[in-house]
Amino acid sequence: MSPKDGDPVSGRRRFLQASFLTGVGAAVYPVQVAGREVAPAPAAVPESSTFELNEITIRELQDGMKSGRFTARSIAEQYLARIESMDRPDKDKSGNDRRRPAVNSLLELNPDALAIADGLDQERKQKGPRGPLHGIPVLIKDNLDTSDKMNTTAGSLALMGARPPKDSFMARKLREAGAVILGKTNLSEWANIRSSHSTSGWSGRGGQTKNPYVLDRNPCGSSSGSGAAVAANFCTVAIGTETDGSIVCPSSANGIVGIKPTVGLTSRAGIIPISHSQDGAGPMARTVSDAAILLGALAGVDPDDSATAGSQGKSYTDYTRFLDPNGLKGTKIGVVRKYCGFHDGVDALMNTAIEEMKRAGATVVDPADIATIGKFDESELLVFLYELKADLNNYLARLGPAAPVHTLKDIIDFNERNKEKEMPYFGQDLFLKAEAKGPLTTKEYLDALEKNHQLSRTQGIDAIMDQFQLDALVAPTGGPAWITDLVDGDHFAGGSSSAAAVAGYPNINVPAGFFFGLPVGISFFGRAWSEPTLIKLAYSFEQATKFRKPPQFLPRVEV
Numbered sequence: 001m002s003p004k005d006g007d008p009v010s011g012r013r014r015f016l017q018a019s020f021l022t023g024v025g026a027a028v029y030p031v032q033v034a035g036r037e038v039a040p041a042p043a044a045v046p047e048s049s050t051f052e053l054n055e056i057t058i059r060e061l062q063d064g065m066k067s068g069r070f071t072a073r074s075i076a077e078q079y080l081a082r083i084e085s086m087d088r089p090d091k092d093k094s095g096n097d098r099r100r101p102a103v104n105s106l107l108e109l110n111p112d113a114l115a116i117a118d119g120l121d122q123e124r125k126q127k128g129p130r131g132p133l134h135g136i137p138v139l140i141k142d143n144l145d146t147s148d149k150m151n152t153t154a155g156s157l158a159l160m161g162a163r164p165p166k167d168s169f170m171a172r173k174l175r176e177a178g179a180v181i182l183g184k185t186n187l188s189e190w191a192n193i194r195s196s197h198s199t200s201g202w203s204g205r206g207g208q209t210k211n212p213y214v215l216d217r218n219p220c221g222s223s224s225g226s227g228a229a230v231a232a233n234f235c236t237v238a239i240g241t242e243t244d245g246s247i248v249c250p251s252s253a254n255g256i257v258g259i260k261p262t263v264g265l266t267s268r269a270g271i272i273p274i275s276h277s278q279d280g281a282g283p284m285a286r287t288v289s290d291a292a293i294l295l296g297a298l299a300g301v302d303p304d305d306s307a308t309a310g311s312q313g314k315s316y317t318d319y320t321r322f323l324d325p326n327g328l329k330g331t332k333i334g335v336v337r338k339y340c341g342f343h344d345g346v347d348a349l350m351n352t353a354i355e356e357m358k359r360a361g362a363t364v365v366d367p368a369d370i371a372t373i374g375k376f377d378e379s380e381l382l383v384f385l386y387e388l389k390a391d392l393n394n395y396l397a398r399l400g401p402a403a404p405v406h407t408l409k410d411i412i413d414f415n416e417r418n419k420e421k422e423m424p425y426f427g428q429d430l431f432l433k434a435e436a437k438g439p440l441t442t443k444e445y446l447d448a449l450e451k452n453h454q455l456s457r458t459q460g461i462d463a464i465m466d467q468f469q470l471d472a473l474v475a476p477t478g479g480p481a482w483i484t485d486l487v488d489g490d491h492f493a494g495g496s497s498s499a500a501a502v503a504g505y506p507n508i509n510v511p512a513g514f515f516f517g518l519p520v521g522i523s524f525f526g527r528a529w530s531e532p533t534l535i536k537l538a539y540s541f542e543q544a545t546k547f548r549k550p551p552q553f554l555p556r557v558e559v
Contacts, residue, residue, distance in 0.1 A: 053078050054233050055550055058136055058290045061236060065124065065135055072117035072124070072135030076180055079137050080109065083183075083234050086553075101215055101553035103232055105225040107142050107206045109183040111149050117180050132293045134178035139238040141226050142184040142206075143191055144168045144281065145270035154272045155189035155203025157421060158414040162403045168270025169302045170239060170281050177297040182235055185225030191246060192222040193274045193388060193434075194415075195426040197489040200224055204422040208484060211253060212551035213518055217481035218490065220253035222246040226284050227254040231551055237285040237294050243274045244380070245478075245497035247282050251509040252477035252521030255548055257291045257538070258284045260497075262528045263504035264307035265315055266298045273391035275384050276307070277449060278501055286548060288510065288539040292319035295531070314529040322532045327540035329361030331471040334368025334464060339475035342494030345515040346476045353474075353512045353522050353541070360544045365468045370499055372455040379448040379455075380502050385434040386445040408435050425486045456503035465527060472526040472537055477509045480518035500525040508538045511547040516557050519548075 053061075053075065064070035083106060090102035110116075120135045129135070140146070143154040145164035153159035167175070174181055189203035200221030201209035209224040211217040212232040219228045223240030227250030230238045240247040242260045251258025259282045266281045273279055283294035299315040301308045335354060340347050354364055389408050396406050405411050412431050415422045437445070461473065475496035482491040500507040505528050512522035522541070524534045542548075 051078070051082055051233060053082075055286060056236070057287055058132055058236060058293050061136060062129070062132060062134070065129075072120045072180060073114055075135065076113055076117045076137050076182065079182060079235055080113070083109070086232060087229070087234055101210070101212065103210050103212050103215075103228050103234075103553075104207060105185055105209050105219075105228040105232065105234060106139070107153075107155070107184045107186050107203075107225070108150055110181055113137075113180055113182050120178055120180065123178075130176075130178040131297070133174070133297050136179050136237070137182040137235050138174055138179045138294075139182050139185050139226060139229050139235040140171065140174070141187055141223055141238070141240050141281075143187065143241060143272040144170050144239060145272075146171045146181065146184075148181075150184055152184070152272070153205055154191060155187050155205050156411070157204045157418060158405050158411050160205065160404070162399055164270060164399065166270070169267035169300075169304065170271070170298055173298050173300065174239075179297070185223070185229055185238060187223060187225055188221030188246075190431075191241065191243065191272070191274050193243075193384065194428045194431050196429055197426045199425060199484060199486050199489050201228075201484070202425065202486065204418075208486070210484070211481045212553055213255065214481065214554045214557050216483055216556050217518065218253065218484045220249040220478070220481065223250045223258075223284065227251055227256060227258070230254070230256050230284050230286060232553075233550065237283060237290050239281055239294075239298075240284045241271060241279065241281045242497075242501065243278045243384070244501035245495060247284060248477050248497050248507055248509040248521070248523055249495060251284055253481040253519060255511050255514075255519030255521075255551070256284055256286050256509075257288050257511070257542070258282065258509045259291050259295055259531070259535075260500065260507040261295065261299070261531060262311070262506045264305075264310045265506070265529070265531065266295075267300070267302035267305040267308050269302055269304035273388070273395055275387040276391050277383055277387060277452070278504060288508075288535065288542050289320065289323055291508075292323060292535050292539075295319050295535075311529070316532070319531065319535055322535045323539045324536050325540055325543040326361070327536035328357055328544070329540075331361075331537060332363045332365065332469060333357055333537070334468055334470040334473045335364060335366040336369055336373075336473050336475040336496060336499075337367035338369045338373045339494065339496035343476075343479045346479050346520055349513040349515065349520050350476050350522065353545070356545050357474075357541065360540055365470065368464050368468050368470060368473060370460050370464050370473075372460045373499060376452050376455045376502055377498070379451045380498065382448040383445065383452060385430070386437045386440060386442065386448075388430075388434040389437050390440050426489060452502050456499055457505075460499055461503055461505055461525070462527060470526070471533055472524050472530070475523050475525075476512070477521035477523045480515045480520055496523050496525075504528065506531050506534055508534045510538045510542050512545070513547050514549070516559065517552075517554065518557065
């Protein structure tokens with residue numbers, strides 16, 4: 001689901017490499033570099049008009065619908081118009097330049113979105129709102145099943161026309177909450193598990209998603225489209241998935257908040273899988289508050305996913321109760337320095353962030369290093385390969401005989417037959433390695449899984465938090481976005497997602513500043529089911545710093 005996905009930064013791609021030698025009126029803001037301001041970047045691509053909903057929050061939209069300023073339909077219409085003017089191709093059918101950024105974050109729009117919004121407006125008049133998401137437009141990643149007129153393809157042409165028998169649990173929860181599912185976002189194809197040389201944000205079905213801050217830069221992945229769309233104000237909030245880094249990395253690279261929940265807090269059922277040990281879906285939003293609202297709507301026990309049974313008594317329908325602007329006061333935070341040192345600018349931003357935490361009343365233990373970092377990289381990949389084959393074959397079987405492909409082997413064969421469309425830039429070496437693996441009863445797999453949990457949990461995150469009696473750990477989520485390179489694939493230097501990902505523990509990215517106009521995020525992570533604590537800390541940090549600035553759709557960075 002986003003295994004490694006988006007993981008470039010997360011370290012997923014890093015260990016793969018080791019293993020395989022793998023708007024008018026838009027102001028240009030000064031770049032922040034270690035507290036200094038340097039020359040502004042190039043002129044922004046102009047927007048066609050001022051966007052009324054720019055940076056608007058869920059609460060502000062609800063207040064607007066309550067007062068009559070907005071309706072669910074008018075909100076959806078405004079987002080759809082912005083998508084048309086900012087996300088769609090920058091040339092018309094005649095090849096004429098339309099002077100738009102063409103972020104390319106969406107694969108398709110929901111043809112029923114406005115009808116759904118109309119129904120929700122009628123319901124509001126008759127019964128009142130269902131809750132905070134009533135009438136709120138949400139975009140979801142194209143690996144979450146929807147039993148409607150939209151496709152669910154993981155970005156692959158091999159699944160075009162496939163119709164899931166029912167909504168994923170995540171889609172159903174959104175509909176029950178009164179959200180308007182506006183469309184499906186592009187992603188790194190197959191959540192970035194097809195190739196060890198891939199380019200994040202590219203799929204055979206959708207092509208390449210751009211970073212809305214600087215358009216020649218990468219949005220990270222695998223939840224690339226969800227991250228870019230939220231940052232660009234194409235929706236209010238979005239859903240991403242992560243196996244290792246696929247929520248937090250695109251959240252960092254696109255200057256937004258992302259929550260990767262504890263495995264089992266949100267259901268994996270109806271999500272095209274990578275690894276049941278690490279897969280999970282979570283919120284991507286411009287504020288911690290909006291992410292908390294969305295998480296409350298998504299969490300819950302699902303009979304179709306046994307892992308969610310563990311969340312009984314540990315999940316909440318309202319995570320906004322933990323939003324405390326003074327939440328850092330009296331807490332103890334550990335800095336994982338082993339995840340630093342890959343980029344001087346990132347280190348400077350991290351040091352500034354740490355000082356902000358101290359000023360907010362936190363006690364900081366620096367360093368508080370996880371001793372086992374780097375020791376479970378190869379075993380993580382091994383688990384992915386085994387679980388990918390088993391989990392994907394099980395998912396495809398549930399699609400039924402009418403599905404275009406039924407096994408991982410069928411997908412491999414489809415890609416070979418359609419190389420020009422599916423493999424013009426990179427291949428499918430990871431698919432081939434996964435297909436060669438045996439069943440989940442294989443000793444090699446069971447030993448690797450046990451090793452992962454021992455090193456990342458007992459001897460990893462839990463050990464260092466016990467040693468210093470910490471409330472949470474922090475580290476840079478990743479570096480500034482690299483230039484998208486379809487020839488050589490992703491270029492990244494480091495990140496911190498792997499420990500929490502392998503452990504199945506929660507992780508929250510929050511904007512931590514800019515380097516030459518490119519966002520950089522900080523991760524708050526900790527023990528299983530510690531989302532309330534992490535949300536409290538992340539919100540307090542966000543309110544103390546307020547680093548997020550909306551993107552300007554710059555064509556490039558001038559150094």
